[in-house]
Amino acid sequence: MRAFFGWGFILQIIAIVHFVRRRPETFWMWIIFFGGGIGATAYLLIEALPDLGLMRGSFKGFSRRKRIATLRAVVIENPSAGNFEELGDLLLEEKKYAEARECFDKALSSRTDHVDPFYRRGIAAFELGDAPAALPDFERVVKSEPKYDYGGAQLFYARALAAAGRTDDAARVFEKIVESGGTTEALCHAAEFFAAQGRNAQAKELVDRIATRKLTMPAYQKRRERPWLRRSSSLSKRLPLTN
Secondary structure, three states: OHHHHHHHHHHHHHHHHHHHHHOOOOHHHHHHHHHHHHHHHHHHHHHHHHHHHHHHHHHHHHHHHHHHHHHHHHHHHOOOHHHHHHHHHHHHHOOOHHHHHHHHHHHHOOOOOOOHHHHHHHHHHHHOOOHHHHHHHHHHHHHHOOOHHHHHHHHHHHHHHHHOOOHHHHHHHHHHHHHOOOOHHHHHHHHHHHHHOOOHHHHHHHHHHHHHHHHOOOHHHHHHOHHHHHHHHHHHHHOOOOO
16 A cells, blocks of 8 residues: 555656646646545546557657658659659658658649649648748649648638738638638637637637537547647637627
C-alpha cells in the first residue's frame, strides 16, 4: 500500500503534465489533486491513454522523413510529375512549405490533369503568407470540385480571400460554408472572420452552434477537435454582448 502511494505521487505528476499540455475539461485537475493516486490513475486511463494513438504520428514522421530523403534523390534521376507530387505531399505534412511549393511547381509544369497538386500548392503558398498566389489555385479547385477535401478547399479559398483583402468575396464563401453545415474548424474560422468584420451577431451565432455541437460529441471527437473548441470558446468570451 505504501508503495502505491509513492507511485501515486508520480502518477499525479505525470497526469498534471499531460493536463497542462492537452488541456481537457477543468474538473480533471480537481480529481488529480484531491483524488491522489487513484484520481491520477482514473485521469490517465480516461484522458491520457487514448492519446497514445496520437504517438503513431511520431512514428509516421520518422518514416515520412526517410521517404523524403529517398525521393529527393529519386527526382534527380527521374523528375516525373508523380515523384514531385509525392515529395511535395510529404514536405507539406512536414510543414516545409517553400520546398513543397517548388515541388508542385515542377509537377504542374508537365501535368495539369488533376486538381490535387493545385490544391496542395495553394496550401503551401497560403501557409507562406502569399495569399494572392494561392487564390488562383484554390479558385481552380473549387470551380472544378466545390467539395474537394471534404470542404477543405472551400475553407482555404475563403481564408485566402480574406487574407488578400477581398472581404466581400470572403464573406460570401464563408456564408456558403456555414449554410452547408461546415466542420467545427470551418465554423470557427467563419466566426473569427465575422468578428473581425464587426458582424458580432453572426459570430456569436456560430460560436453558440459550436458549443451546442460539443454537447453531443463523443469523447474521441472532442479530443480531436479540442483546438477549435478552445478557439471558439475564447472568441465567445471576447465578443460583446448582443441583443
